[in-house]
Amino acid sequence: MKLNIQNETSRLRAVILGTAESCGPTPKVEDCYDPKSVEHVLAGTYPKEEDMIFEMDSVAKVLEKYDVTVYRPDVLKNCNQIFSRDIAFVIDNKIIRANILPDRDKEIEAIRYVWNKIDESDRIILPEECHVEGGDVMPWNDYIFIGTYTGKDYPDIITARTNIQAVNAIKTLFPHKKVKAFELRKSNTNAKENALHLDCCFQPIGKNKAIIHKNGFLVESEYEWLVNFFGKENVFEITKDEMYQMYSNVFSISEDVIISEKNFTRLNNWLRTQGFTVEEVPYAEISKQEGLLRCTTMPLIRD
Template sequence: MQLNIQNETSRLRAVVLGTAKSNGPVPKIEEAYDPKSIEHIKAGTYPEESAMVTEMESVAKVFEKYDVKVYRPDIIKDYNQIFARDIALVIEDKFIKSNILPDREKEIKAIQYVIDQIDPDKVYKAPSEAIHFEGGDIMVHNDHIFIGTYKGDDYSDCIVARTNMKGVAYIQSLFPNKIVKEFDLNKSMKDPRDNALHLDCCFQPVGNNKAIIHKEGFRDVLDYEYLVNLFGNENLFHIDKNEMYNMNSNIFSIAEDVVISEKNFTRLNTWMRSNNIIVEEVPYAEIAKQEGLLRCSTMPLIRD
């Protein structure tokens, strides 16, 4: 397999899509990794497996419509394998295994059959457990690589901080010719409306040099202003706290002019259509209860 990912929006040809089958029982509060899941566990509204399977199959049907090759993980019994973006990423022709929460190591083994189709010289794993990064924090945008991180002193105690500055440096070492720009994100284990779990929870390029952004997701206003200057304020769709909470920035592009989005994102979907983007609407509100959406559950392998 010849990998190729240069940005977030070029025509998609092959992708890993997670699975909600055999997702396991509702986790205990102490087993949850994010405040939104905890909120739904406490409220008794944590999503049911059958609903999540249906939602993910609706995405698979959209990929089929656009002739995208879809790989699904091998099923691990009673295990959450929805968020394929967390476990690895592709930049250019390199497949990079994430250094993720130790409890989730099994997930990468469930796509080993995909990795086996890639040139072993193009498969990378960070050399140290002290190097942390997950795919949701990393976006390639042509000559840029954007990386979400957390620079707070309490990083080691912050379970919602998934990418550290050592992770940023590691990615930089693999792509010395790219502009690697890190963004210090707001984190909260208490309130999901104040928690940018990954960069794609508060920012994502879409269409032709446009992007969705949540200003309050950034700890440093200069990071936000960097993106305003790069894209142009007129090309940014600003989302509020509730829209971030509902994961409006976590849509997924099949092409510059085709996007998969949640059907309830009325304001966003209207804006995209006004910019000549075809919006394929799917139900994904149940999966969103785990603080992840369409980008989180997909890991692109090949774009034109």
């Protein structure tokens, strides 16, 4: 398999879509990886497996409608394999295995059959000290945007997933790209003050547009850099509550077609005024785990 990912929006040809099958019982609070999941565990509203399977199948149907080759992970018993973006990501023709939370290593094995289709020279495993998840990494043509957190309390922040060592490693791997890192706001306890990944507060769409949430960025000048890069008139600003609902975590099939959650009325209306085709799907149950459409998909090939 010849990989090719230059950006977030070129025509999608092949993708790994996670699976909610056999995702296990409702976790204990101490086993949750993010504050939004904790919130729903405590409230008794944590999503049910059958509801999440239904939601993910609705995305698979949209992808198939657009003739995208869809790979699914091998199903592991009682293992949450929904968020395929976390475990690996593609830049150019290289697949990079993410160094994720140790508890999630077995998820990698579930996509081994895809990994093995790729030339060995194009598979990269970063050094152990490089922590990175795919939700923080966004190829955008000449740029690679990366969300990170460099606070001294990094080891204590379970929602800090990508460190500066990983940013530097990616700079070295792709010397022809401009790597731009952004410090993200993190909270172990408050989902509305937590940008779990860069795609939870920002995402490019189309050719020159973006969805963004200012408070997701710790450094205001870095947020302003993005607004200036895309142009204020091309940026859809989302509120704190909309970030919490995961408005920025849509998924592009092409420069013109976006999969979005059906309840994102304000965003979906704006997208249509901008000329996008919006494929609406139910994904509100998935979002209770602080991830949405981009988090559950890992593109392999775009034209």
